[in-house]
Amino acid sequence: MLYQTLLRMLCLPATLCLFLFSILSAVKVQAQELPPPASNVQNIESGAYLIPLDQSKQQATITDAVNGLTFSGINLAAYGLVHLLLQNGIPVKWAIKASKPKDGIDFTATVARLYPSAQAPATADFVGSVFVIDMADINQLVCNPVNTPAFPDIDSLITAFGNDVAVYTLNTATPIDVRYTLRFAPEIAVLNNGGNTAAFTQIFNAAHIPYSEIGNADLQTATDCYTFILQPNATGAATVTTTYVAAVNNFINSGGNFWAQSGMALALENQGLFMTTAGILGINTAITPPFNYVASAMPVLQFEGNFPAGLTGDMGTFGLAAGSSWRPATYPCLLLNLPVGANQFVCYAADVNGAIAGGNLYYCGANEFSLTAIAPTPANAAEILQTQRMVLNAAFVPAAINYACAGNDICICRGESVKLGCTEGGFAVGEVSWTPALGLSCTDCPNPIANPLVTTTYTVTPVNGSCNAFASVTVTVIQDKPQVSNLDIDCNTDKTAYTVSFTMTGGDAATYQVSGNTGTFNGNVFTSDPIPTGTTYTFSAGDSYHCDTLVTGSFNCVLCQPAAILTGGGSACLDGNVSALDLQVSFAGQAPWELYYAIDGEPQLPVSSEIPDFTLSATQSGQYTLVSVEDAHCFGSVTGTASVSAIPVPVVNLGSDTTLCLGEVITLNANLPETDLLWQDGSTQNTYATAVSGTYWVQLSNECGLAADTVVVTFEDCSAPRCRPLLPDAFSPNADGVNDLFTVVFNCEVSYFRLLVFDRWGQQVYESSNPHESWAGLQNDRSLPLGLYVWKLEYQFAEDAEDPHRIAKGNILLLR
Structure with missing residues (x-):
């Protein structure tokens, strides 16, 4: 009778039935199991668990009821504990010294007993082979999406198994000759x-x-x-x-x-x-x-x-x-x-x-x-x-029979692949069936390569034979692997060393870790400690899921010689206008470049360039000088200056339409430096005087643009008395004694007066309720710039005090 046990997983209660996610393939052993065996010494770190097989450490009191005999002998349950650990996906190393006589020492180590009861640390010899649970090695293989606990609860497995099996722990790292790394329980x-x-x-x-x-x-x-x-x-x-x-x-x-x-x-x-x-x-x-x-x-x-x-x-x-x-x-x-x-x-x-x-x-x-x-x-x-x-x-002793074994549950990083099945050999192509087919290199071979895009559970079933067995394996795919970007190398000022920095994104940001060259994190940006120039750097950037990205290279700061040369200059339509004057900057070195410059000695915000021929847009007048330049790796030299001057944009205001008395003369003023003028009659002088009613216009132009204005002038008979305000259309507060003030003149007594002046953006710059007060072109004792301003006058004559207030509006040109 066949008692099927090949699918029997001796799991403890659900909380203890833990499976190690391993990215390793099936166990590899030498093809010829013959003496003399080869040595395979590994450095086993402290914290490893040891299951000894020498009687002085793995001893039990045994009662043989049939023969009425009680004696001390080896506790064979130690093998059962190893079997249980393997069933729960925990790899176990079998330590046997390659060159030893009968009962020779496999290794000597400082250990402390943990189970079934604790004993103080001591130095001990181990003979008869030892099973080793290499905790340091295993912890690097854990796929643990929640990161708690850090490793399957081996202690709970040991405790639940019981049977007084002695388990020790290494107190110091020890070289141990490892014959096999067992990964699957024998059937x-x-x-x-x-x-x-x-x-x-x-x-x-x-x-x-x-x-x-x-x-x-x-x-x-x-x-x-x-x-x-x-x-x-x-x-x-x-x-x-x-x-x-x-x-x-x-x-x-x-x-x-x-x-x-x-x-x-x-x-x-x-x-x-x-x-x-x-x-x-x-x-x-x-x-x-x-x-x-x-x-x-x-x-x-x-x-x-x-x-x-x-x-x-x-x-x-x-x-x-x-x-x-x-x-x-x-x-x-x-x-x-x-x-x-x-x-x-x-x-x-x-x-x-x-x-x-x-x-x-x-x-x-x-x-x-x-x-x-x-x-x-x-x-x-x-x-x-x-x-x-x-x-x-x-x-x-490891075998190469598949016995419908799918392998340990496996954790892979996105984009990686893994070989399924327990061993190579055993079943042949066509003797097994894997499902689902998604992500598999084959569905009828013993050891397909799996490259799923998402976490997938695969099942293998023998096609022939009487086992009628199946087995499953889950391939967990870590979707979000940490990515490295913004790699930057910066040399120190004397170019004897450099630092490497990069940004990490994705993955588990709370557990970012970088191994290799030392350094520090600032948020998700890692910056290395200084690395001697010309030497190689190597970083492994990852998180607690152990999906790492390798960053490696070298840099010689002595060869880093960036430079920047500034040329150009001249006049342009600047200072508040949309135009700009293009200055040329030529870079040498490694992109990108960071350029620092000043205008009339005032530092400006730095500019960046990815190309060696860069255009620096000058938007204001002044003397442009380069301060410093830094390329992708180090600071360099700068040369050149550029002088930039501004050409004014044309602006003109002939004032409001106005009415004058016959016999008076009005002079229209359109004076603006560095512009071409054209009056309605073809004349080109800066001012235009007239005593004739009509429509008058002027046009000003230069390379920065064109401006024009029109005014209607009316002359009428003023022989009969008439009350009205008189306001100029321009004034020049330059303290030359001519037209220095903007003054409202009345030819009748006023009972109410309020004058408001606004700049071209509607901002009020002057207000007065005194008809005898004049405006000197100031705002808060600060001289206002040349330009066209708008005035609003509210007034009332004494002779018609019962009538509503009168309102007049117009423009005044402030000249300098």
């Missing part, structure tokens, strides 16, 4: 085709690791469901058929790991010739020391102490059959320490598939590793538990 099956299954399932029960029991039929149809299959001892002649051998061969060459015990190892090898050219033969049914642990640095031999003496089986020790030899990619694990040529092996191993991960085959003598196999004592009972670790170790 384990135990064949129940004989009477010895319970002797091995109890190992996984003691370790609290889920497994499936399968029969021979399942072996032929469901091998893609598992990473490790264990064959307990059974009747080899009846069990190991041609079909059975083919199924084992398919499983191993697809990347699965297989363990055959005692007589089943003998039958399997002699039928399949996996390790030898002509088979093996059993030598002794009993296994007695002395032993030689020749593969002490290989995973399967990671147990502490001696192999138990006195274990027996259909096959205890074995050797090569006559004319047989070991194939390449095989190696002895454990043999009797006898003279050369005796050829008695207890355990042998091979990496059969060679080209891909997994594919490991293990043969071991003795029918079972259990307390019922020998007369137990506290000493050999502890040895039995250590020997059971050989099976657990083999189960945790």
